[in-house]
Amino acid sequence: MRDIDFNPWPQTRRQTESNTMNTLTRCFITLSAALALCISPALAHTEAPHTNKAKKAGPVQKEQKPWGIAGEAKQAQRTVTVRMVDYMRFSPDQLEFRQGETVRFVIDNDDLELHEFVLGTQDEIDSHAALMKKFPNMEHDDPWMAHVSAGGRGEIVWTFNRPGEFVFACLMPRHFEAGMVGKIKVVSSKVK
Numbered sequence: 001m002r003d004i005d006f007n008p009w010p011q012t013r014r015q016t017e018s019n020t021m022n023t024l025t026r027c028f029i030t031l032s033a034a035l036a037l038c039i040s041p042a043l044a045h046t047e048a049p050h051t052n053k054a055k056k057a058g059p060v061q062k063e064q065k066p067w068g069i070a071g072e073a074k075q076a077q078r079t080v081t082v083r084m085v086d087y088m089r090f091s092p093d094q095l096e097f098r099q100g101e102t103v104r105f106v107i108d109n110d111d112l113e114l115h116e117f118v119l120g121t122q123d124e125i126d127s128h129a130a131l132m133k134k135f136p137n138m139e140h141d142d143p144w145m146a147h148v149s150a151g152g153r154g155e156i157v158w159t160f161n162r163p164g165e166f167v168f169a170c171l172m173p174r175h176f177e178a179g180m181v182g183k184i185k186v187v188s189s190k191v192k
């Protein structure tokens with residue numbers, strides 16, 4: 001005779017408690033999953049400025065930056081071609097504009113890997129590069145930057161309505177450290 005078949009109280013008090021616990025745990029897990037589903041779109045939303053979504057949503061929002069503002073191609077007074085060349089360099093890497101000038105940048109990637117062309121102040125570029133180093137997979141896309149794949153061509157139109165010294169750089173980790181940076185000088189319209 002086997003003991004296991006002879007238990008007159010199959011459901012002990014301890015088992016009942018543990019069943020209750022299991023049910024509670026299951027409810028909690030379901031609730032957590034439901035909450036996670038609710039929360040994740042909110043989290044994704046905070047990353048929106050770094051994705052392409054903003055661009056697809058409608059006309060590009062023009063935001064005044066210390067280094068200028070997005071321009072319209074039809075207003076461009078000048079077209080400047082900047083090449084991304086071997087090894088981690090821009091050519092030319094020194095540019096000068098007059099305050100108020102709208103420039104169409106044609107960015108040709110003559111290299112064998114993806115590069116970026118990002119306009120900004122030195123401070124802005126430095127802190128963004130540090131962030132990229134921390135989060136190498138972070139996506140970013142704004143009117144003052146272009147991502148150009150190997151052999152490809154990118155284009156941005158920018159109005160330099162603020163005078164000063166600015167930079168353009170490839171913020172990809174290693175590239176920035178390797179010195180993939182150029183300088184832009186915007187001469188005040190008040191200066192003859």
Ligand SMILES: [Cu+2]
Nearest residue numbers: 115116170175
């Ligand atoms: Cu690069």
